[in-house]
Amino acid sequence: MKINAKDLAAGLVLLAFAVAGLYLNLDHTLGNARRMGPGYMPMLAFGLLFFLSITIMGLALFSGPDKLDRWAWREMFLILAAICVFGLILEKAGMLLTLTVTIAISSLADRTHKPLGVLGLIAFLVALCWLVFIYWLDIRIPVWPTYFAY
């Protein structure tokens, strides 16, 4: 038996969504085919997904071997952390400071970065973002820190 681990995991992921969807859908009125309630279409969609995910897992038992790939945990964590920090501090710290911190964190994800290069990159991108988003598009976004303002 050649197990396709990727497909098996993919089926599990989809199955999890289907089960969660069907469970949450218990709150919604189904109605009947003539007058469909809010729960009717979700029932069809997640029900179909349920059977599809079972099929995927069934087929996965014979279509392998295909091992799971390694994950780039470090890169993933750093990139996502950088964006989360962006979301956390943007409204308090303003765009300029936030971008500096965000770019600095994300630059750790690539080991070929050099400190001076990162500084240059920050200066360039902050200027570019100011030009595009503040000067040209004039979007509602705080530029300077507002933390001490109150």
Add this chain to the structure above:
Amino acid sequence: METLFANLALGFSVAFSFENLTFALLGAFIGTAIGVLPGIGPVATISLLLPITFGMSPTTAIIMLAGIYYGSQYGGSTTAILLNLPGEVSSVVTVIEGYKMARNGRAGAALATAALGSFFAGSVATVVVAASGPLLTSVALSFGPADYFSLMFLGLIISAVLAQGSIVKGIGMVVLGVGLGLVGTDVQTGQQRFTFGVPELSDGVGFVAIAMGMFGIAEIILNLERPESRNVMTNKVGSLYLTREEFRRAVPAVLRGTALGTVLGILPGGGASLSAFGSYMVERKVSKYRHLFGTGAIEGVAGPEAANNAAAQSSFIPLLTLGIPANAVMALMVGALIIQGIQPGPRMVEAQPDLFWGLICSMWVGNLMLVIINLPMIGMWVKLLEVPYRHLYPAIMIFCSIGIYSINNNVFDVYLMVLFGIFGYLCSKLKLEGAPLLIGFVLGPMMEEHLRRAMLLSRGDIMVFIERPISASMLAIAAIALLAMLLPGLRSGKEKAMAEGG
């Protein structure tokens, strides 16, 4: 015929307004840039620039976004030919013969073939869009809700069948997308579905957050884990002029590629990459010079490059006439139009004639601009290739972050994008395709509405889908497409084809 000319005149007057010309040029420019750069594609770029287009008029916004899409088809070939590395998925097969030509000292000729072939294909496909648009629209107006439902069903099935990899997984992603599309307030009863009481979710999951997360952020992580390997054939572009012999060989390939691309582009899930690939297979079979394939045959550049550009244009046909996206980029266009308050569909030609005809004419103008952007300025794009990825990804990342925040001025969307970034990375690790999910997400709510309406009209009788001839034929085609893929011969053919392409 007369109305066609009147319509085209209207279209050109819209396309030649200063604002629209500027943004068509900007779109073509950005498109070429991201086409040249490996690691960022049109889906990520268009979702990144969606927030910027909110302030523009709908016509200008769509003209610019369209420019990015077909511009990236031009740019992708540059990287393929000079770098032995596809700049876009759709130029994967251009690498095979294009790079060989470059090694033979004919890089310039290959680039010129790609650009001129693309221009020819783009022009033809634009005419096809202009001619078939109103025709299909009048057909589409006679569609009832049941027909629409079946049509969307067919679209989803075909997009899953044509997607790379396993069909069952493709359909699974489509259905998951449909499910995600149902999150939010139910239109008919006002009930909150799957919102967990989060007020931000009552309008549904943010479309841009999904697209940016799965195609922008996840892509960055994937690129970072692969070490960069580029060896540019710089300063060796050579003469851009084709010899008489090369020209004679390229013309039939371009013609075949154009025809194939125009047809395949209309199919849901088809789009640029499938057409390029199909054209390469055709050329290798029917070309008189097929024995030269593998040594730098010009047909292998001319055909696929014409095909991917023709498909990029003709994939607008289902969007403009039926309101149904043929691929992930078109799904983004639907999103852009809806945000602008325009419901894409058969009524768009009448309700928004300046958008419809303006877009078509701007496509032709844009293609002309692209020849100029690509050929004389080729040196500049080669320089762009020297920008390392480590300087690119922070820029992509912060543009995504600011863009997603600015849509609602809400950090919730930023976190949602992060979640879909993780999900997108997970999906690509498990070989689950993102594009079918995006198409399902856009079509899901529309399907629910049409299904409800159809069943209400038929008093709950499912037979309505089989009794109506239009609906029945759509379902029959869907069934045939599914069955055909279950036949082992065809499936192994597709898998072999995909394997050689990738």
